[in-house]
Amino acid sequence: MTNTDSSSSQNNKQLRVLISGASIAGPALALWLGRYGYDVTVVERAAELRTGGSAVDYRGRVHRTVLERMGVLDQLRAHATDMGEQVLVDAEGWELLRLPASFMSGELEVNRGDLARVLYEASLPHARYVFGDSVRSLAEHADGVTATFESGESQEFDLVVGADGMHSMTRRLVFGEEREFRRDSGYFVSTFSAPNDLGLRDSGVLWNVPGRMVGLSNTLGKDGAMLVFHSPGLAYDYRDQEQQQRLVREHFQGLGWQVPAVLDAMDRAEDFYFDSISQIVMDRWSSGRVVLLGDAAWAPAPGGMGNGLAVVGAYILAGELARHSGDHRAAFARYEELMRPYVKTCQKQGSNAGPFLAPPTAKKLKQRNRIYKLLCGRLLSGFFDRLTTKGAEAVELPDYGRELPEMQDGPHPLTVG
Numbered sequence: 001m002t003n004t005d006s007s008s009s010q011n012n013k014q015l016r017v018l019i020s021g022a023s024i025a026g027p028a029l030a031l032w033l034g035r036y037g038y039d040v041t042v043v044e045r046a047a048e049l050r051t052g053g054s055a056v057d058y059r060g061r062v063h064r065t066v067l068e069r070m071g072v073l074d075q076l077r078a079h080a081t082d083m084g085e086q087v088l089v090d091a092e093g094w095e096l097l098r099l100p101a102s103f104m105s106g107e108l109e110v111n112r113g114d115l116a117r118v119l120y121e122a123s124l125p126h127a128r129y130v131f132g133d134s135v136r137s138l139a140e141h142a143d144g145v146t147a148t149f150e151s152g153e154s155q156e157f158d159l160v161v162g163a164d165g166m167h168s169m170t171r172r173l174v175f176g177e178e179r180e181f182r183r184d185s186g187y188f189v190s191t192f193s194a195p196n197d198l199g200l201r202d203s204g205v206l207w208n209v210p211g212r213m214v215g216l217s218n219t220l221g222k223d224g225a226m227l228v229f230h231s232p233g234l235a236y237d238y239r240d241q242e243q244q245q246r247l248v249r250e251h252f253q254g255l256g257w258q259v260p261a262v263l264d265a266m267d268r269a270e271d272f273y274f275d276s277i278s279q280i281v282m283d284r285w286s287s288g289r290v291v292l293l294g295d296a297a298w299a300p301a302p303g304g305m306g307n308g309l310a311v312v313g314a315y316i317l318a319g320e321l322a323r324h325s326g327d328h329r330a331a332f333a334r335y336e337e338l339m340r341p342y343v344k345t346c347q348k349q350g351s352n353a354g355p356f357l358a359p360p361t362a363k364k365l366k367q368r369n370r371i372y373k374l375l376c377g378r379l380l381s382g383f384f385d386r387l388t389t390k391g392a393e394a395v396e397l398p399d400y401g402r403e404l405p406e407m408q409d410g411p412h413p414l415t416v417g
């Protein structure tokens, strides 16, 4: 492990926390734990911060409050995509209807890469980051956890947090194989930079044929594509990008509209992302001194507000650890108690993402388009917004700042619970 930043002091009395994964959940937690005075190390498998992915959105009072308390709300607003309408077109590219901005983009939409960078930079004064390494084994003993890394190094920690996404290594090492927890929808999503000839500006176009969707968008001067396809039972290796690109090509080959140009762009893209649209369902998120956060614990699928869950989860996990003076058993139990109903609501919202984005048959595609038409109509306009905002607010948010004012400015040494 080679440290790229070290600004928190080494102090035996400070709880030493290892966070695996530097995307959204990991840096959000590092920021809070660092503020509360923990000694935080974040290890990320990628060689550098990963800035790919499509735009993500936040909505409602809970998201707003947490981002504000983190001190990143204004910065994120400065990165807002200001995405306008998205036009739904038929297989030949003719306009069917226009989806209002809030329908797809929520209250505050930012490109995932901007979000990751803002959270990473905000957490830098509070944590040391190690890129290009990964946990290989975790051995818990009476006083802590010995983590051994791919680099061969071993280090002692008091707590370990798996914020390493849907294919979490931490989960595999401590809780069991991914197949025990992953619920596949039979859908897959890919995103990458792809120029378009449509003259889009702060807007997007969604194109479908049964079982497939191509979304093209332009935000903040950046062109991007999102491809979704239905292929139940398809096996893939989440680490093999060449194989993933081959799979995307196979499923879109021979289609018309802008598809050939999009596939050409995929081969050149440096920010290719691919994954299955799946959910992670677990009946517990902690075991001893190890706890899971974000997609590693509860991946909700697109539409399930995974980014909101990640930052709210980080806020609550850190707040409960501080409130319980580092007693991880009590803190993890309360974290689960507060987050479980929230995750359940969001996972319900995300459970239909694939069929909604790319209905599998011509009949279902027609039905979906009729629903879109209704939702965009005068009578139901606002209904979808209210529904998703209600989901985003379905958690009782403790005010740790009021309870623990002395800990907001850290560092504040905490002893092992």
Ligand SMILES: Cc1cc2nc3c(=O)[nH]c(=O)nc-3n(C[C@H](O)[C@H](O)[C@H](O)COP(=O)(O)OP(=O)(O)OC[C@H]3O[C@@H](n4cnc5c(N)ncnc54)[C@H](O)[C@@H]3O)c2cc1C
Pocket: 020, 021, 022, 023, 024, 025, 026, 043, 044, 045, 046, 050, 051, 052, 053, 054, 055, 112, 133, 134, 135, 163, 164, 165, 166, 167, 168, 169, 170, 189, 191, 273, 293, 294, 295, 296, 301, 302, 306, 307, 310
């Ligand atoms: C590059 C990228 C692009 C994405 N694009 C989209 C998208 O377009 N649409 C969508 O719905 N979701 C996308 N996601 C997922 C989305 O970010 C999450 O659903 C959500 O933000 C919750 O974030 P998370 O931090 O819990 O997990 P994730 O964002 O999945 O982050 C997990 C992090 O852990 C790292 N990691 C994995 N294994 C290890 C290991 N063994 N050791 C150390 N680090 C490890 C990963 O590299 C990653 O940085 C993307 C994720 C990434 C990383």
